[in-house]
Amino acid sequence: MIKSILLSSLLLVSGSLISQSLDIFDKVNSIYDEQNPVLSPDGRTLYFTRANHPENVGGEADPGDIWYSLIQPDGLWSSPQNATALNNSNWNGVLGFVGGSDVIYLYNHYSQSGGTTKSFGISRSIKTTGGWSIPENYTIPYFTTSSKIHGGYITSDASTAVFSLESYGTKGGEDIYVCFNKGNGNWSEPKNIGSTINTKFQEFSPSLSDDTKTLYFATNGTGTGTDFYKTERLDESWINWSDPLPLILLNSDGREMGLRLYSPMYLYTSTTDSDGYGDIKAFIDPNLDDKIEKPKDSVEVVDPVVIKEKKPVFDSRYITLYGNTFNSENKNAVETKITLKSMDGESIASVNSHMGSYALKIEAIGNYRVRVDAPGYVSHQETLELQSDEIKSFEMNFYLQPIHVGATVNLKDVLFKQSRAEFLESSFAELNLVVDFMKDNPKVEIRLEGHTDNRGVEKYNIKLSKERVEAVKDYLVKKGISKKRISGKGYGGSKPIADNENPETRILNRRVEFTIVKN
Template sequence: MIKNFCVLFLMSVISTLGLGQSQDKNILAAVNSQYDEINPVLSPDGQKLYFTRRNHPSNIGGIRDEGDIWVSALTDDHQWSEPQNVKELNNRNWNGVIGFEDNGETIILHNHYKEENGLVRTQGISKAKKTRKGWSAPQDVQIPYFKNLSDNPGGYLSKDGQVLVLSLESYGTRGAEDIYVCLRKPDGSWADPKNLGDVINTKFQEFTPYISEDNKTLYFASNGHGGKGSSDIFVSERLDNTWQNWSRPQALQALNTKGRETGYRPYDDFALYASTINSDGYSDIRFYTEKPIDSIMMAQPQMEQEPVVQITEVTEVPEATANEVTMYGKVLNKVNSQSINAIVTISGKELEFKKEVTTAAENGYYSVNIPASGKYQVRVDAPGYISQRENLEVNTGEMKLVEINYDLQPISVGTKVNLKNVLFEQSKPTILESSFQELDLVVDLMRQNPDMKIRLEGHTDNRGIPKYNVKLSKARVEAVKEYLVDHGIASKRISGKGYGGSKPIADNDDPMTRKLNRRVEFTITKN
């Protein structure tokens, strides 16, 4: 049986705690995908990993579905199997696991499931019972004065089943999501949610809470207590029985990064959580431990494999004709992965074709049908963000879906942008004609922001004579500056420097990655 290990996180050792290097690349290879994986929860026997996956084509609501529950099983060689959608626990709303009761025979879930005229009328908490065929239909759990206006559900049922901690945007919320506690009454019913107070909750977001086995140590994600990135994991100790007095939250420095960390849950000898760092821009499930993977003892499977649902075809995208392909995806803020109201423009290079679509306000989703054969230019624009452009070539008679997601960089002083499509003749400062459209984006950016100043930086790989590389990088910076000035940007708004091969961003020994070091970047110095 896997047990919580809150003793590893005593407040006296918070600042020195280290969970070692991430060892999830192999054991979780089948779990993580190009989609968002969040909210990891282990079954009580440690043999099943439940998590929420956003916008997957096999979700109940298709690629517009903000979250379905998926499950992966632990194999004999300590790997996690290919996940399957747990269809009976999902609907078109956000679905996630909170925890378990009765040694795993009852599963506790976010939200209500009962529909009226095809819609779920209220939010809340539900539960389902394990059956021979899977899980029963979820039934509502009654909690008085329950209200949640948040799009980021999160919660945990304590080991003894007496405490429910939840992240809610509800009565008495300080700002966005706050953390609340519901205590079970002697008759088995739940008391109304109680805000944990100002030490825990801020005017920003506090979410995905977890309470230790003794119901005294609280772990949660927040972007309101400082930290390294858009949200970090924090820990606090309950000081009395009022649930209002807490120690000052401390960051788990060993786990937090400049990305977004959520859904932290500790177990014996390891921890599970979600992070956007070293992923595809969306959250991946992470596994951390100080010990070698093979040394962690896990019980062997004793129960039958949970029934799963076969993946179905995508039905929630615009229907494409025989000669069309559906291009779809999301436009998100590169810093915090929040959705952006943007315009996606697709233009045909060799045929008269142009379409503009706007992203959905609630999740940054876009979708558009394009001819199934052709070369296209895609441009993504949003106020307050640096535009993106890329080329797309489609030539297929079978493929019907093309997913392309975009992360836009907010405009702010210090922002650095790699002009990855600005190319030069070999060993020369001559700009290739294919680079002009990328440079035109910079021209547009500076025209739209007349007070903006930038610093251009030129880089090469480390081959050749260093002195010559510095000279070449300087010449390329001057060539880019000349292009911008020729297109109406004042020279005094542009500074520049060539660094040669002194600042690599990739391995120079590998021919495939060496080319990444040959680049021109710019940094916003004033806006």
């Protein structure tokens, strides 16, 4: 996707630099300082950091907000907008994307009010229908910097991140450090990558190849200005590197920073032909495919968004499942655990929602059960059937019932054969959810209530609804729930919740519910 979009937007090149007659970033670059350009994985959105703009969250004194631009049909990039939800009055920048275009990693920490924070680290935000979620902070031990120049990069599997910091053990100005994801939101402390790269001067804007063996960075420690270099990692220590080599096709008399590789293009910033501040530039190299590493054959994300399928996360067969989780009574966001299971009950992946928002990468074609759990709430489960690999994302929102006396839960997936009290095979997943709920809350007692539509003879409807209530009770008891905790009654068609005259809504009246009578 990125390659085709870039090729269409970069048709006209003159020599090594983009032709001045077709400046695809003409609406993006300004009299302000543009740095840290990052493309979304689908290639349609360009994110960058703009300093001291009056529309920044902190106004003209703000050292940098994240802005974004969209690719247009003519191959040019649109006038940018401030990505307000991703900004505070600190320096803000994009580290990269994990698992697709809907999970973004950010440099720095965020406060819930959007103001300045004194802590350092990284953050993660998830794209929802309402925009980007409030960034979730991740703490990196001993992560700090006294520099006003920031930069970093995270790999697409969230396993490794590199940063430019003036911190503990810095050899001069800014040095490059590496951190490793230890899982469950935990990161290793920054490790200085050694004197082969880090000088007594400044090293900036590091990025890595997909296999993490090649490092690209900028430095002013070679006496030629601030230029780009590349080096190869020689072992697993991360302190032994080959002698850095200059990227002579990119380097100019100006100041180059913020290099990212998007085959067949280098994306970066330079002060060449600008107003003294950084402008976003692009360089086409038709042989770039041969110069950078290809994605790994398998990727396992060691991030709260857990992907257990060992397949490339950018495979077109994958989509992003995302959404929000709410309290069904007051519609407030609820922190939950979302578990994806196969239809036979095998766990595939899981993720914890943050501020009620979640995102999860899954295969685009398949049948799943999505279970949502939260302390103090009745667990919820729904079936998800995906039949097309043409969509890139799918939204599922969940409303969880708080556990309290009087709360009623509709067991909408507990279904019966027509006019009988025998379960359909698809009913057992939700019945087992009720079993789990009763076992997890041993003080809870429930009253089962059976209902039918209003067709037929009422006394037969009442008898049928009672039999179905008994069938549910018998199943729970066989699964180890004390019968003393379960009462029940059949109401026939006397308590409809939908129009009985409409065949499409009439089915909603044929239901079994339970009400919590003791907690």
